[in-house]
Structure formats: structure tokens, C-alpha cells
Amino acid sequence: MRVELINTGDELLIGRVVNTHLTFLGDRLLELGLRITRQTAVPDGSEIRDAMAEACGRCEVLVVTGGLGPTSDDITRDVAAELLGRALVKDAGVAEAIGDRLRARGRECTTTTLRQAMVPEGATVLGNPHGTAPGLYVPATGQTPHFFLLPGPPRELRPMVEDYVLPELRRLAGDGGVPEVCHYKFFGVGESEISAKVEAPLSEVPGLQIGYQVEPTNANLRCIGDRDAQVAAREIVTRSLGDYIISTDGRSLEEVVVALLDESGQTVATAESCTGGSIADIITDVPGASRVFRRGFVTYANEAKSGLLFVPADLICEHGAVSGQVAAAMASGCLEASGDDHAIAVTGIAGPGGGSDEKPVGTVFVAVVSRGDAAPHVRRCFFPFDRLHFKASVTKTALDTLRRKLLNLDLA
Amino acid sequence: MRVELINTGDELLIGRVVNTHLTFLGDRLLELGLRITRQTAVPDGSEIRDAMAEACGRCEVLVVTGGLGPTSDDITRDVAAELLGRALVKDAGVAEAIGDRLRARGRECTTTTLRQAMVPEGATVLGNPHGTAPGLYVPATGQTPHFFLLPGPPRELRPMVEDYVLPELRRLAGDGGVPEVCHYKFFGVGESEISAKVEAPLSEVPGLQIGYQVEPTNANLRCIGDRDAQVAAREIVTRSLGDYIISTDGRSLEEVVVALLDESGQTVATAESCTGGSIADIITDVPGASRVFRRGFVTYANEAKSGLLFVPADLICEHGAVSGQVAAAMASGCLEASGDDHAIAVTGIAGPGGGSDEKPVGTVFVAVVSRGDAAPHVRRCFFPFDRLHFKASVTKTALDTLRRKLLNLDLA
Numbered sequence: 001m002r003v004e005l006i007n008t009g010d011e012l013l014i015g016r017v018v019n020t021h022l023t024f025l026g027d028r029l030l031e032l033g034l035r036i037t038r039q040t041a042v043p044d045g046s047e048i049r050d051a052m053a054e055a056c057g058r059c060e061v062l063v064v065t066g067g068l069g070p071t072s073d074d075i076t077r078d079v080a081a082e083l084l085g086r087a088l089v090k091d092a093g094v095a096e097a098i099g100d101r102l103r104a105r106g107r108e109c110t111t112t113t114l115r116q117a118m119v120p121e122g123a124t125v126l127g128n129p130h131g132t133a134p135g136l137y138v139p140a141t142g143q144t145p146h147f148f149l150l151p152g153p154p155r156e157l158r159p160m161v162e163d164y165v166l167p168e169l170r171r172l173a174g175d176g177g178v179p180e181v182c183h184y185k186f187f188g189v190g191e192s193e194i195s196a197k198v199e200a201p202l203s204e205v206p207g208l209q210i211g212y213q214v215e216p217t218n219a220n221l222r223c224i225g226d227r228d229a230q231v232a233a234r235e236i237v238t239r240s241l242g243d244y245i246i247s248t249d250g251r252s253l254e255e256v257v258v259a260l261l262d263e264s265g266q267t268v269a270t271a272e273s274c275t276g277g278s279i280a281d282i283i284t285d286v287p288g289a290s291r292v293f294r295r296g297f298v299t300y301a302n303e304a305k306s307g308l309l310f311v312p313a314d315l316i317c318e319h320g321a322v323s324g325q326v327a328a329a330m331a332s333g334c335l336e337a338s339g340d341d342h343a344i345a346v347t348g349i350a351g352p353g354g355g356s357d358e359k360p361v362g363t364v365f366v367a368v369v370s371r372g373d374a375a376p377h378v379r380r381c382f383f384p385f386d387r388l389h390f391k392a393s394v395t396k397t398a399l400d401t402l403r404r405k406l407l408n409l410d411l412a
Numbered sequence: 413m414r415v416e417l418i419n420t421g422d423e424l425l426i427g428r429v430v431n432t433h434l435t436f437l438g439d440r441l442l443e444l445g446l447r448i449t450r451q452t453a454v455p456d457g458s459e460i461r462d463a464m465a466e467a468c469g470r471c472e473v474l475v476v477t478g479g480l481g482p483t484s485d486d487i488t489r490d491v492a493a494e495l496l497g498r499a500l501v502k503d504a505g506v507a508e509a510i511g512d513r514l515r516a517r518g519r520e521c522t523t524t525t526l527r528q529a530m531v532p533e534g535a536t537v538l539g540n541p542h543g544t545a546p547g548l549y550v551p552a553t554g555q556t557p558h559f560f561l562l563p564g565p566p567r568e569l570r571p572m573v574e575d576y577v578l579p580e581l582r583r584l585a586g587d588g589g590v591p592e593v594c595h596y597k598f599f600g601v602g603e604s605e606i607s608a609k610v611e612a613p614l615s616e617v618p619g620l621q622i623g624y625q626v627e628p629t630n631a632n633l634r635c636i637g638d639r640d641a642q643v644a645a646r647e648i649v650t651r652s653l654g655d656y657i658i659s660t661d662g663r664s665l666e667e668v669v670v671a672l673l674d675e676s677g678q679t680v681a682t683a684e685s686c687t688g689g690s691i692a693d694i695i696t697d698v699p700g701a702s703r704v705f706r707r708g709f710v711t712y713a714n715e716a717k718s719g720l721l722f723v724p725a726d727l728i729c730e731h732g733a734v735s736g737q738v739a740a741a742m743a744s745g746c747l748e749a750s751g752d753d754h755a756i757a758v759t760g761i762a763g764p765g766g767g768s769d770e771k772p773v774g775t776v777f778v779a780v781v782s783r784g785d786a787a788p789h790v791r792r793c794f795f796p797f798d799r800l801h802f803k804a805s806v807t808k809t810a811l812d813t814l815r816r817k818l819l820n821l822d823l824a
Contacts, residue, residue, distance in 0.1 A: 107602070
């Protein structure tokens with residue numbers, strides 16, 4: 001089955017945004033045993049017409065992203081109606097949903113906005129809980145492929161792909177052997193190390209295909225194959241890399257940590273310097289986090305470390321704010337101040353300024369302590385990255401240290 | 413001048429790598445006043461032939477990346493020769509360079525490797541100091557556009573673009589006026605509202621082109637045109653939407669807020685419930701944030717609000733933790749506890765649980781107070797979005813409220 005993807009939007013062609021739709025869809029389709037046979041990016045406006053018309057003759061499934069908004073250069077739905085030879089009709093349900101959404105936010109529903117409620121006759125509306133423009137699906141006709149028209153913003157497109165597009169494609173592709181897929185999400189081990197440890201044995205598992213996905217702070221391994229291949233693969237991966245596996249069910253590190261705490265009825269508090277609140281932030285990204293997280297301290301200045309976490313000013317003077325001693329004192333003080341079961345503390349140099357020969361930019365100390373511990377566990381790490389990547393790496397490393405402690409694994 | 417880009421490689425279409433060539437080239441070309449009018453990605457192999465042949469009829473410049481390597485599915489140079497109706501001939505200089513490079517690394521120079529030394533007759537070889545495959549340039553003929561064939565690895569492609577492609581394109585484009593680009597970054601106003609307010613008057617500015625870019629929590633407007641058009645556009649946009657303009661120089665909301673505080677030597681502290689540290693987190697994403705930000709409180713539980721921010725337990729009982737009264741008390745308590753010049757506080761219902769008829773999921777109260785104020789400014793907002801989008805919206809809204817206060821603009 002030939003699947004083509006057309007991405008619309010000036011911003012893609014002038015270097016303003018990266019085309020993440022292509023990577024996302026390419027990756028998700030591969031799991032159905034499908035491949036994108038051609039991808040085209042065109043600016044907003046009439047180029048959309050040419051690209052869609054040409055693609056119609058080449059493929060059985062055409063996915064178009066963007067161009068469904070309210071403005072005059074959003075012409076995807078018009079072109080689809082034209083190619084189908086059908087009229088655009090107002091969908092009452094969509095019009096109502098748009099009106100409700102805007103009224104809830106105290107905004108007006110204009111004629112322009114309501115262009116988004118026009119759909120080609122006979123199209124199936126794909127609900128968009130995250131925005132106003134719905135997606136559209138039109139099954140193949142003699143002249144046209146299956147059309148999936150999807151909104152441009154990733155947070156609107158992605159749930160729609162999961163909820164409507166993939167199930168429909170799975171149905172269209174038939175049962176002809178959609179393979180099983182297992183995603184190993186790791187933390188603390190890179191792609192080359194994963195490859196060195198498991199690629200050779202995995203290559204001997206019959207019918208198994210593997211692939212890597214690299215995220216900013218971790219690498220994932222994807223195994224595609226039948227049930228027997230998956231069992232063999234799991235044995236190999238667990239043996240070599242068991243402690244680094246965060247999940248095989250898609251859960252993030254923060255979801256795993258919150259679940260571990262929740263299961264045992266425990267709580268954690270945070271004391272953050274260089275991460276500036278980012279650890280608390282991702283913990284509270286998890287629904288239900290309030291059961292395990294009650295408070296966090298962002299102690300960016302030294303006097304905040306002393307005032308809120310009882311870190312002696314002398315200790316900061318003697319060892320520096322970025323030191324194992326101060327990280328340990330922050331963690332102990334956080335446990336004392338919060339009354340929680342565990343405390344995480346971090347102090348480091350995010351840069352671009354503030355580094356020294358002994359402690360260059362990228363140096364960080366992570367401390368974790370639990371009620372009843374003789375002393376905090378402290379580790380020194382080095383993440384010589386840009387500021388945002390540094391913060392993200394420290395945040396995940398701190399959470400992973402707690403994960404390992406909760407699971408009684410080796411603490412790095 | 414129509415410029416098309418063809419990217420070859422299976423890895424682009426199965427989600428293995430992001431197409432950074434497109435963003436890199438799109439961005440660099442825009443600076444020459446050129447735009448990529450279409451970009452196509454195809455797998456290695458015969459699809460390259462179709463895509464190149466089709467593009468020849470549509471553009472004056474065709475850039476192809478990848479498919480110049482030694483293996484049998486690297487057919488870019490063969491297709492170019494075919495389209496040009498010229499033979500492939502061995503380039504002695506390239507063959508020698510390949511041989512030298514391989515010998516230096518202790519490898520043999522095979523017949524397969526030497527395919528990379530075959531070039532269409534009359535092509536200009538673009539040297540590749542970072543790899544074996546050279547780039548190729550063939551000027552336009554009656555039937556074919558200017559061909560630039562470039563190697564796939566970014567560290568080979570990028571220097572070649574800077575050293576050969578851009579200078580050549582600059583020469584081809586002539587002096588015909590490289591346009592100016594102005595990006596208006598907004599907060600608190602959506603794409604439809606921007607369009608309703610400025611699209612009609614902007615459409616009457618001669619030679620002005622506009623486009624929108626929607627980010628998760630804000631919309632941006634881009635204006636392209638000459639100096640006169642930019643002056644006229646700025647007048648229109650400022651008159652209708654002045655208070656919503658965050659920047660026209662690419663700076664983010666948090667960068668603008670940190671700069672405003674820094675310029676006046678002032679500091680801010682944060683008291684966060686539903687955002688869980690996210691406000692502190694994005695403030696500290698800005699280099700130099702430590703000059704304006706010293707501490708933040710993440711008071712997720714009620715006892716943390718009382719213990720750290722002196723919010724009376726009675727007040728929470730009477731009005732609920734999510735109320736204007738509690739937001740105001742958190743802000744005042746934060747100012748008192750921190751000794752900073754400004755305090756931001758937020759309390760809301762991120763969901764998915766915890767909503768009521770009176771205060772549904774998505775309800776949030778934002779309070780901002782400055783030293784010397786009679787009382788905090790409190791606003792109630794409603795962001796009925798998923799949890800992460802809710803947190804991001806509240807975070808940006810809180811910062812924007814401070815921005816407006818610092819600039820003496822209307823507080824929403």
C-alpha cells in the first residue's frame with residue numbers, strides 16, 4: 001500500500017520549524033508494516049493544489065497535514081473537495097464545537113473561524129479536542145486515494161493519528177501480519193552502548209527487526225517481530241541492560257517514579273538550584289502527582305539555600321554552592337523542612353557563565369536521601385551541553401537516581 | 413527563482429532521522445530572498461529518478477541531497493547524467509582524493525568506492541573535505557535547471573552549502589533586492605483574532621507578504637517586504653495589537669520578562685501550585701536569570717501553602733485552594749517570605765480530576781503583586797486543555813501578567 005504524506009506550511013520551507021510530522025508518522029506507520037513512499041512539503045496557498053493532485057495518481061493513501069485553519073491560505077479542505085468533485089457543506093456538529101470552544105474562552109465566533117466547519121460532502125469528521133479545526137477522512141474513490149486531512153499543530157495531530165488514522169490504516173492494511181512491537185525505553189545508556197551490548201545477539205533472533213529512537217536525554221530501542229522473537233529479544237535486552245530499562249509500555253521516567261512512590265504510599269520533595277523547578281515540573285506533569293508530591297523548593301540564590309533548607313552559610317563558603325557537600329545538605333534540609341519520605345537535591349553550573357577549571361560549566365551534584373538514611377547518596381555528573389539540554393539531563397538523572405533507589409538497583 | 417529540494421534516504425521516511433537539511437537550507441536561502449518552493453523526500457533507489465524528472469519541469473534550481481555514495485541504490489549522479497543527456501566520466505582529481513583519503517585510514521580503494529569519482533560530463537566538482545563523495549554542480553541547460561547534488565551527511569553538506577552553493581545562488585539571484593523579514597511574537601491573542609484585526613489593512617500594503625506561525629501557547633505573524641512595507645506594517649500591527657506584542661526580535665516571553673527586571677535591577681519570586689515549578693523553570697531557562705530570580709516555592713499541598721506562604725488554613729477552608737482569595741494570599745505571602753520586588757502566584761485545577769460545576773477542570777487564578785501594592789492583582793482564567801497544555805498556558809499567562817505590570821499596560 002503506497003502512502004504519501006504532504007506537509008503544508010511556509011514555516012517548514014523557510015527553516016522556522018522542523019518537520020516532526022514526518023518522523024512521527026514514519027515511525028508509527030512502520031509499526032503497521034507500512035512505509036511512506038514519498039513526502040512533499042509545500043508552502044501555504046495554491047501549491048497545495050498541485051501537490052495533492054499529483055499525489056492522487058501515485059498512492060492509495062494520502063495524508064495531508066496543515067492548511068485546515070481559518071485563514072485564506074488554508075486551502076487543504078477546498079482542494080480535497082475539488083479533487084473529489086464534491087461540495088463543501090457546513091457540519092453543524094463542528095460549528096457548534098467551535099462556537100463552544102471559543103465562547104468558553106470568551107472569544108467571538110466569526111465567519112472566518114467558521115470556515116473550519118466546512119467539510120467535503122460525505123467526509124468523516126475526526127474530532128479535535130485540542131483545537132478548533134477538525135481532521136477529515138474521506139475513503140478512496142475510483143479517482144482518489146484515501147484522504148486523511150490533519151491539523152498542523154503537533155499536539156492536535158498526534159492524538160488524532162493515534163485515535164483515528166492508525167486504527168483505520170490497520171483496518172485497510174488488513175491482518176496480513178501486523179507485527180508486534182516492543183519499545184524499550186532506557187535512561188543512562190546511549191545508542192552506541194545499546195548497540196554494542198545487544199545488536200549482535202539480537203541479529204540472530206529469526207524475524208526480528210530492530211531500530212533506535214534517540215530522544216534528547218535518552219535512547220530507545222524498538223523491536224519488531226512475532227511473539228517468539230519478542231520473547232527471545234526481551235531475554236537478551238534484560239540480561240544486558242535490565243537496570244537501564246525505564247519501561248516497555250511507553251511510560252516516561254516521571255510516570256514510573258510517581259507510580260513507584262504511589263504504590264508504596266510514599267512522598268518526595270525537591271530542592272533545586274540549577275534545574276530551577278524543572279524536577280518538580282515534570283513530576284507534576286503526571287496526573288495524580290499530588291498523592292506523592294506536596295512541595296518543592298527552588299533555591300537559586302545562596303541565601304535561599306540557607307533560609308529554606310538550613311544549608312549553613314559556612315558550608316557554602318568553604319566548598320562552594322556547587323559541591324557534593326552542599327547538595328547533601330540541601331537534600332537533608334529538604335527532608336527535614338518537608339517531612340516527606342524522600343528528598344532530591346541538585347546544584348550545578350548550567351552556564352553559559354560561572355564555570356572554573358575545577359568545576360567547568362556542566363558540572364552538577366545530585367543528592368537523594370530517604371527518611372532513616374545515615375547520609376544522602378551524592379553523585380557528581382558532567383553534562384557539558386547547552387543550558388536547556390543541561391537542565392533536562394540533570395532533571396532526568398535526579399529522577400533516575402530516585403528510581404534506582406526505590407527499586408534497590410545499583411546507584412551510579 | 414523557483415528552488416526545489418529533493419532529500420533522498422530511507423531513514424527520513426521511517427522516522428529514524430529528522431530532515432535538518434530542509435530547515436538549514438530553508439533558513440539560509442531566505443536570507444538571499446529565496447524560498448524553497450517545494451521539498452520532496454524519497455527512499456533510496458528508483459523513486460529518486462521520478463522525483464528528479466518531475467522537478468526539472470517546475471524549477472530553475474534543483475538541490476538534491478544524498479544518493480551520492482558508493483552503493484547500488486545511490487543513483488543521484490546517474491539520474492542527473494540521464495536527464496542531462498551526458499555521459500558519466502571518471503574525474504581523475506576526485507579518484508585520487510578518494511584513494512588518498514582511504515589509504516590514510518588504512519582502507520582499500522575498490523571499484524565500488526570509485527563509483528563516487530564518476531561525474532556527468534561538464535559538471536563542476538565541489539570539494540568535500542569531510543567525506544569521500546564530492547558534490548556536483550551543473551549549470552542550467554534548456555531542459556534542466558541548475559543542479560546542485562550534495563552529500564547526505566550534514567557535516568559534509570553544510571560546509572559545501574556555505575562555500576559553493578550560497579555564493580553561486582547569490583550570483584544567480586542577482587541584486588534584485590533581498591527582502592526584510594519581521595517576526596511579530598504575540599501572547600494572549602489567537603491566529604483568528606490577529607487575522608481579523610490586521611489582515612485586511614496589511615493586504616493593502618504594497619509588496620508585503622504575511623504568514624502565521626502558531627506555537628502551543630501563542631501565535632506569531634511574519635511580514636516579508638521592503639523597508640517601506642515594513643514601516644507601514646509595523647504601524648498597523650502596533651496600532652491594533654501593540655499590547656500583545658512580546659517581541660519583534662525573536663525573544664521569548666521569559667527572555668523579555670527577565671530583561672525588563674534586569675534593566676530595572678528588580679527581582680521576582682514564584683509561588684506555584686498547579687504549574688508545579690514550571691514558571692520558575694522557564695524563568696531559569698534564560699541565561700543570567702540568577703540576577704532577577706532567587707527563589708521559588710512549589711506549594712502543591714495545602715499545608716505547604718500555609719507552612720511556606722502563610723496562607724491561613726481557614727481561608728483555604730472557606731474559599732477552596734483554587735480561589736482568588738488563596739491566589740492573592742499566596743502572592744502576598746511569597747513577597748513577604750522572599751523579600752523580592754515582585755511575586756507571582758498561581759492556583760488552579762490541571763485535571764484530569766478535581767473539577768466541579770463552579771470550578772471546572774481548567775480553572776485557574778493568577779495573582780501578581782509588587783512591593784508597595786495595596787493588594788495583589790488577581791485574574792481568573794479558564795484553560796480547558798490537557799494537563800501539559802494547561803500548565804504551559806498558565807505559566808505563560810502568569811509571566812505575561814507580570815510583563816504587562818512592568819510595562820504599565822492594561823492588566824487583563
